[in-house]
Amino acid sequence: MHLHPRDSVDYQGVAYRVEGILDYRLDGRLLRLASLASDTETRYLELPGSEMVDRVLVLSEIGTLDITTPPPATIYHGGESFLLRFSGAASVTITGGVPDRQPGTCTLWRYRAAGDRYLHIEAWPRGVVTLEGASVHRSMIEVRPATSQTP
Numbered sequence: 747m748h749l750h751p752r753d754s755v756d757y758q759g760v761a762y763r764v765e766g767i768l769d770y771r772l773d774g775r776l777l778r779l780a781s782l783a784s785d786t787e788t789r790y791l792e793l794p795g796s797e798m799v800d801r802v803l804v805l806s807e808i809g810t811l812d813i814t815t816p817p818p819a820t821i822y823h824g825g826e827s828f829l830l831r832f833s834g835a836a837s838v839t840i841t842g843g844v845p846d847r848q849p850g851t852c853t854l855w856r857y858r859a860a861g862d863r864y865l866h867i868e869a870w871p872r873g874v875v876t877l878e879g880a881s882v883h884r885s886m887i888e889v890r891p892a893t894s895q896t897p
Contacts, residue, residue: 747793747802747884749780751842752892755791757804757882760784764892766842767793770854772834777854779805781844788845790866790877791887802887805866805879815869817855823878828857828865836868846875 749755753764762782768790770777778793792803811823821828833855840849850870857865866877 747887747889749791749793749889750892754890754892755780755782756888756890757782757789757791757886760787762789764842766840766844768844768847769839769841770836770852771838772836772854773832777836781842781847790879794884800884801862801881802884803864803879803881804887805864805877808876808878810874811865811867811876815853815867815874817867821857821865823865826859826861826863828859828863831856831858846872 749764749767751764751766755762755764762784765781765783768779768781770779776795779790780793782789782791788807790805792805794802811821813821816833819830834853836852836854838847838849838852840847853869855867862881864879864881868875
């Protein structure tokens with residue numbers, strides 16, 4: 747799944763526009779999140795590193811959790827226990843525009859709970875961003891490439 751700014755993504759009956767792509771490089775791995783905006787909400791779609799992966803992660807920003815950074819190895823949230831999967835300093839580059847984010851460095855923590863639920867926490871110099879969501883089958887996502895515009 748290759749996304750670019752201005753592409754369209756349909757998910758659960760809502761049409762989103764790809765605003766930008768965040769590339770996080772940490773500990774030899776690359777995480778890619780696409781910032782998706784509709785008229786009423788913003789979501790983040792993790793782009794799989796391989797076409798062989800049949801599930802993708804869909805996240806929404808939530809309010810700050812009642813924790814300090816660095817967060818503990820286990821976070822109890824929404825009736826679930828989330829266990830730390832990985833963390834570290836991430837170098838972030840951005841293609842397109844992503845509200846409230848700038849290229850640079852953040853500290854990132856990724857947690858997982860039962861039912862393929864995830865917490866994604868980023869600590870930036872300007873504050874903490876917390877995302878929550880679940881993995882969904884790729885067939886639930888419809889991508890339409892942006893059409894080129896003529897002058």
